Amino acid sequence: MKYIYIILIFTLVSCSPSVKRVTFTENNKATVTTLLETFLTIPLELELQGKYLYATDFQGDSLMWCYDIEKRKQVKRLLPRGEGPEEFLSPVQFFLSDSILFVHNRWHFSGRHYKYNIHDSFLYPLDNLIHFPTDIDMIYPLSEKRIIASGRFKDCRYIIMDEKGNIMSRCGDYPSYFEKEEDIPNFPKFMYHQSMFGFHKQHQRLTSVTSHVFELWNYSKDTLSLYNTSVNFYRKIKS
Known part of the structure; x- marks a missing residue:
């Protein structure tokens, strides 16, 4: 029985993957913010711009939500779900840069740049629709x-x-x-x-x-x- 244990230990050790030590030069403390009101069903992508958190939703009537982290509440909804003009089908991808929002409407195989303002619920197309x-x-x-x-x-x-x-x-x-x-x-x-x-x-x-x-x-x-x-x-x- 002793030999069986020795063989078992040797097998487990020999099959274990090599471990490499990873060191970090900088440590950042994480903070948790609990939102007072959330309406997301299945969040897909998250991006933080200043104090505003943008999140895409998989099943909601709006496919993108914006939250104020400091006030812990919803600011606005974007990207209405649907198949009409300037409506979107889930899932979508988004890319934020200053006041420009690029939306990849995946089910339509298209994309477009929009001008947006945090205090405005409308998106203003900046160019023609890109067909992928x-x-x-x-x-x-x-x-x-x-x-x-x-x-x-x-x-x-x-x-x-x-x-x-x-x-x-x-x-x-x-x-x-x-x-x-x-x-x-x-x-x-x-x-x-x-x-x-x-x-x-x-x-x-x-x-x-x-x-x-x-x-x-x-x-x-x-x-x-x-x-x-x-x-x-x-x-x-x-x-």
Whole structure:
């Protein structure tokens, strides 16, 4: 019986993944704010601008809500749900920059810049509607002239578009960590590697995050090159 325990301990230790110590040079204290009135059903995206919190909703009559964190109450509702003019279908993506709001109406495969004011409930279109290819999923603005998108593409993982939605380049490959995964077509891979993006303008580096893979890509001249990969889910299975 003693030998069985020794073998079991040795097996568990040998299968344990290596642990790397992570240190932080800066510590920030987190504070919790309880809102007095909330009407969100299923929040999707959150962004804080000063004292105002913007949140998109999945099922509400309005797909975007704005809250005053200091007063802990709702300020206004935006993006009415519907299929009429200037209405939106869930889910939507949004990007805030000063007084400009860019909305990606995902089910309509379109996007538009709007001028908004925190004290005004109306959005004022600033340009023509941008029509995206119908096989895209998530987008992220890299600059005023370039937008990256993930989606169901046969020969690549990402596409880079101009400000009018025209495809400028195709780039990136899906990770292949399982046995024979590289032989799987792109569409099934897309279902398991749906990406959320971030972008560091100074370093020109894109962050692509799925449910179990964190990747950094260098961006230059309408193309991407893989900089680093961190895998969580696959390593657990392998060990």
